[in-house]
Each structure stands twice: as structure tokens, then as C-alpha cells.
Amino acid sequence: MTPSSRRLLLASIHDVSPRFDGEIDRLAALLHPHVGERLAMLVVPNHWGEAPLVPGSAFATRLRSWADRGIEMFLHGYFHRDDARHVGGTDRLKARFMTANEGEFMALSRAEAGKRIADGRKLVEDVIGVPVAGFIAPAWLYGAGALEAVSEAGFALAEDHFRVWSPASGEQLARGPVITWASRTRLRLASSLAAAGTLRRISPDVLRIGVHPPDARHPVLVRSIDKTFAIAARKRRPGRYADLLAGRRRDFQ
Numbered sequence: 001m002t003p004s005s006r007r008l009l010l011a012s013i014h015d016v017s018p019r020f021d022g023e024i025d026r027l028a029a030l031l032h033p034h035v036g037e038r039l040a041m042l043v044v045p046n047h048w049g050e051a052p053l054v055p056g057s058a059f060a061t062r063l064r065s066w067a068d069r070g071i072e073m074f075l076h077g078y079f080h081r082d083d084a085r086h087v088g089g090t091d092r093l094k095a096r097f098m099t100a101n102e103g104e105f106m107a108l109s110r111a112e113a114g115k116r117i118a119d120g121r122k123l124v125e126d127v128i129g130v131p132v133a134g135f136i137a138p139a140w141l142y143g144a145g146a147l148e149a150v151s152e153a154g155f156a157l158a159e160d161h162f163r164v165w166s167p168a169s170g171e172q173l174a175r176g177p178v179i180t181w182a183s184r185t186r187l188r189l190a191s192s193l194a195a196a197g198t199l200r201r202i203s204p205d206v207l208r209i210g211v212h213p214p215d216a217r218h219p220v221l222v223r224s225i226d227k228t229f230a231i232a233a234r235k236r237r238p239g240r241y242a243d244l245l246a247g248r249r250r251d252f253q
């Protein structure tokens, strides 16, 4: 079957940081036969405050060459880790159990979120030499302050687990959950394989698939990712998030 031009496959590698350079290379190689350079990378400026992206470093040079080849670069938080104290019990539970404290932008004030966005954007854009494609919060979690700061920054694109939207225009661009794998614990790994199996059978017009560095360490996940992309690419054209903009948006709603 020929892939329909109306149905898009959007692939992304999360947590792109010098901390995970080996895993990122392996994931890029795994996805390449399926999507080529039609891929997004989600860049963390300083993962956990321990892995700064340094202009002029070998990793920064690789990031720039990926961007030069057309890979979309998104700003993905700043530190990635949620160090804030959550006031509400529900938020605290959500932060701890759903994301292993990776929801950096859940509890930030508008001012703090805005500062981290401005600092991170400047750093990443200095490194890649072009504007970032957009912003995606760690663990897809946005608090009220973060949402305001993302709108204020005027990014063309943002996404959470269930949708893609344009903070610049306020328009929703695509709906449907992201297929992703969780590899932190054996239980989560098993449940994410089951979820990916189910999600492979659903059929949104825009199918997003996101992979994370730890996925590359588990052969069972690598096989699942490979199979999922093979199935998804049969009926969809690998595309870029920017394809959702530029007047073609209505085709993908």
C-alpha cells in the first residue's frame, strides 16, 4: 500500500543531551530506515544540572549537523527534573508516580518558566544556528505558569501527550496520544509494551511516536520500537511537525 500523503507519522527522540550521546546515536540509527531525517529531537540544555550542552563541544557540533540535515530541534525543558515542592497532594502524587519526578515545568511560576525557556532557547539556537521548532515540556506536563510562558514565548509548535498545538496562534493542530515506551522498571516496561501493542492498532491521522534514551538499553524495547515504526510507516508518510503548519493544517485534523 502506498502511504497516504494525508496521514502523517511524526517521530521524535526525547532527552537529547550529552549525557545520553551513545543511546541517541543508537536510536537515530534504529529510526533512520523508517523515517530518514524526518525526525524531531527534544533537546535538554542541562539534564539534571549535570550534563550541560556546551557550545563548541563535540556534542554541540553533532547537534548542529543534525539540524543542518533537517532534523527538527525542540527545546525540552531546561533541567528536565522537577525540583519544585508541590503544594497540592494530587500534583505531588502525579509528579512522583507518573513521571519519576521528571515534570520540570509542572510547578514553575510563569516568571521562572519564562526564564528557563529564554535561557534554554538562546543556548540551543546558538548551537544549532537556526530557531528551534518549538517547545515540549518534560514528561509532557505543563503547569499553569508554564502554559502562560510558552504562549508568551510565541513558539510555533508545542505538544503534550494528547495534542499538538501552536502557542503562537492558539490553534490545535493534531490530536491523539503519543506512542511511547517506559523502561524505568520491569513493571512499567511490561505495561508499556502492552500499551504500544494496543496503540499500534488505533488510527489517528497524525501518529506521533516518541522514544527515550533508556529504551535503547533493552533489546525487547528496541524490537518493539522497530516493529512499531515498520507498521506505522506502511500507511503513513514520515513527516515533520512543521508540516502541521503552513496552510496544510486542515488536512491533518
Ligand SMILES: [Zn+2]
Pocket: 014, 015, 076, 080, 138, 139
Ligand atoms: Zn524528556
